[in-house]
Amino acid sequence: MFRVAVAGATGAVGGVMIRVLEERGFPVSELRPLASERSEGRELDYLGKPCRVRRLDEDAFEGIDIALFSAGSPRAKAFAPAAVEAGAVVIDNSSAFRMDPVVPLVVPEVNEEAIAGHSGIIANPNCVAAPLVVALKPIADAVGLERVVLSSYQSVSGTGAAAIDELRAQTAGALAGSEPEPEVYPHPIAFNVLPHIDTFGDDGYTGEETKVANETRKMMGLPDLRVSATCVRVPVYYGHSESVQIETTERLTAEQARNLLMGAPGLVVIDEPGLNRYPLARDAAGRDEVFVGRIREDSSHPRGLALWIVADNLRKGAATNAVQIAESLVTKGWL
Amino acid sequence: MFRVAVAGATGAVGGVMIRVLEERGFPVSELRPLASERSEGRELDYLGKPCRVRRLDEDAFEGIDIALFSAGSPRAKAFAPAAVEAGAVVIDNSSAFRMDPVVPLVVPEVNEEAIAGHSGIIANPNCVAAPLVVALKPIADAVGLERVVLSSYQSVSGTGAAAIDELRAQTAGALAGSEPEPEVYPHPIAFNVLPHIDTFGDDGYTGEETKVANETRKMMGLPDLRVSATCVRVPVYYGHSESVQIETTERLTAEQARNLLMGAPGLVVIDEPGLNRYPLARDAAGRDEVFVGRIREDSSHPRGLALWIVADNLRKGAATNAVQIAESLVTKGWL
Secondary structure (H helix, E strand, O other): OEEEEEEOOOOHHHHHHHHHHHHOOOOEEEEEEEEOHHHOOOEEEEOOEEEEOEEOOOOOOOOOOEEEEOOOHHHHHHHHHHHHHOOOEEEEOOOOOOOOOOOOEOOHHHHHHHHHHOOOEEEOOOOOHHHHHHHHHHHHHHHOEEEEEEEEEEOHHHOOHHHHHHHHHHHHHHHHOOOOOOOOOOOOOOOOOEOOOOOEOOOOOEHHHHHHHHHHHHHHOOOOOEEEEEOOEOOOOOOEEEEEEEEEOOOOOHHHHHHHHHOOOOEEEOOEHHHOEOOOHHHHOOOOOEEEEEEEEOOOOOOEEEEEEEEOOOHHHHHHHHHHHHHHHHHOOOO | OEEEEEEOOOOHHHHHHHHHHHHOOOOEEEEEEEEOHHHOOOEEEEOOEEEEOEEOOOOOOOOOOEEEEOOOHHHHHHHHHHHHHOOOEEEEOOOOOOOOOOOOEOOHHHHHHHHHHOOOEEEOOOOOHHHHHHHHHHHHHHHOEEEEEEEEEEOHHHOOHHHHHHHHHHHHHHHHOOOOOOOOOOOOOOOOOEOOOOOEOOOOOEHHHHHHHHHHHHHHOOOOOEEEEEOOEOOOOOOEEEEEEEEEOOOOOHHHHHHHHHOOOOEEEOOEHHHOEOOOHHHHOOOOOEEEEEEEEOOOOOOEEEEEEEEOOOHHHHHHHHHHHHHHHHHOOOO
16 A cells, blocks of 8 residues: 655646546555645545645655655646655656656556656656557557647646636626636637647747657657647637647558557547547546547548547546556556 | 629528628629528618518529529529529539539639639638638748648537527536537537538548548649648637648748738738737637738648638638629629
C-alpha cells in the first residue's frame, strides 16, 4: 500500500485524479489532498470517507510515496523538488518538466519503459498529445511515421473549473439575451470557437501547439517527426476531439490501419460512419480510453491517412494517464 | 431594374438573400419570394413593404430576369429548367449543378469571368469552399498551390433554420437538466462536435468533404490540386471557421502571405495574435467578407503555410456570393 498525495486536489484534474485512484483500486494507504491556502481545511470524499485538504507547501510531502501534481507549472517548479527530497516520486501534469531531457514524459501504452530511468519526477503529457500518441504509436511501429497535421476541438475543462463555469454562465446568458463579459477567455466561448490556447510564440504557433509537436516527438522517440498543430477551443465541457492527417513511410490502407488500431492498447475503434458511429466528445466524457474513427486514406497524399481521435481530456488527457504511470511505477518496481 | 425571384425565400439562406439584395441596393423592380405550398401566402418584408410568398412551381418564373435558388437540390433540379425556359438566369445555391461541366461555379473574386459562358444556370459554391478560394486564390496566383488540408468548424445555420432551433432548444435543455432528443442531427450538437456533415461515401469522406475538394479545384482552375477536408459541425449558430494548411509550389513566408492577402478582394486580414486579434465566428456573423488570420509558416513542411479562415456561411458562404454573381451578370452585361 502507498501513501499518495494529490497536489491541486481541488482543481478540475485533481478531482478526477482522486476519482480515478478510487475507480482503478489503486493501493492507497493514505490519500493526502493538497491545495492552496484558500482550500485548506476543505473536506473531499475518498472512498466514502471525508479527507481533509492540507496546504501545499514544502513540508506537505513527509512520508509520501507518490505525489500526483496538477497544480500548474509555477507550483510544480516550487514544490516538486521538495516532494522528491522527501522521498516521493512526483508525477506532474503541468508542462514544467516535460521537455527536460532527464525527465521521462510518458504515456504507458507508448513508452512505459521510459519510466524506469526517472530521477524522482515523471511528466504527464499535454491533453492533446496523450491521446494522439496512443493512436499513432501502432502505426509508427508498423510502417513508419513522417508527418502529422492536426486541428483540435478542445473542451473548456482543459482550462479548468472556472472555464466550465464561464461556458455555462455565458451560454445561459446568451440564451436569455444578456451575456456576461468573458473573464477566463479573451473572447466569448459560448456559440463560438477560439483559435487560441496558451500564448503565441514568434513563429505564430501557440504554446499549446508547440507542446503538441514537441511532446509527440519526445514520446514517440521520433525527434525528426514533422508536426504542425492548430489548437482550438470549442464550447464543449468535456472531451477533446482531434482531426489528424498523417503521412507514413510505407503506405497503409484504411482497412490495414483499422485492423492495426483495433488490437492496440488503450484504444477503441468506432468506425462505422454509415451507421452514424464515430467518436464523439460527449460519449468519451467519463471514459478512460482513446477513441478513434473516420479512418480513411487521405485523398491528397499517396501515403496519407486521416483520423478522428477523441478522449476525455481530464482522464486519458490528464488524470487517468497520471494514475497509469503510478501503476507502472508500482507493478514494475520502479518506485 | 430587374425582376428577381428568390426560390426558398422562407429558409435560412433565402431570408438572407432578400436582406443582402436590400443592403447592397440591387436594382430590383419586382421581388418575387417563392416557397413550398406550406409557406404560400405568408408575407415577407422587402424594403419595408410586405411581399407575398408565392408557390414555387413551374409557372412561378414568368417575367423573371434573375432567379436566386436556395431550395435544395431536388427542387433546383425540378424547377431551375422551367425558370431558364421562362427567360430567367438561375443562380442556384444547391449542389445540384455545381460539378456540371457546362455550369459555371463562381466566386466573383476568384473566377468572375466564368459567368460569361453560362447557359442559364450558374452555381453558387459550398459554404466552406467559397471562403476558402477567396483566401487561396491570391496565393495560388503568386506562387502556385499544390495541396490543401482543411478541418472545418461549421455552424448549425449551414443546416438550416430547424438546426438553429435544435441547438437552442438542446442547449437550454442541457442547462436545465432535461435535454430533448436530437432530431435534425443524429447526435446531440449542444456541447458536442460532430465529424459528420452530409452522407458518407465509400472512400470514408462525406459528401460535404468531397464537395469542398471538387469545388475548390473547379473554381481555382486547378484540376490536379490535392485537397483533403474533414468537415465538422460545432455548436455555433452563425459562421464557419476553417483550419487550413497548404503547400505552395514556391516558398512563401508568413509575412509575404499576409501582405499578399491584405490587398486581396473580399478578404480582411485579422492577424495580431499577441493582441488576441484573429478571426472569430461570432465576429464574422452578419459580415460579407472573408476573414483570415493566424497566418504562419507550417513547421512541418518547407513550402507550407497555415491559415485560419472564417466567414458567415449564410452570407459569403451562400447569399452574399449569390447576389454578387447577380451583380456581375448585370454590370458586365452577361444577363
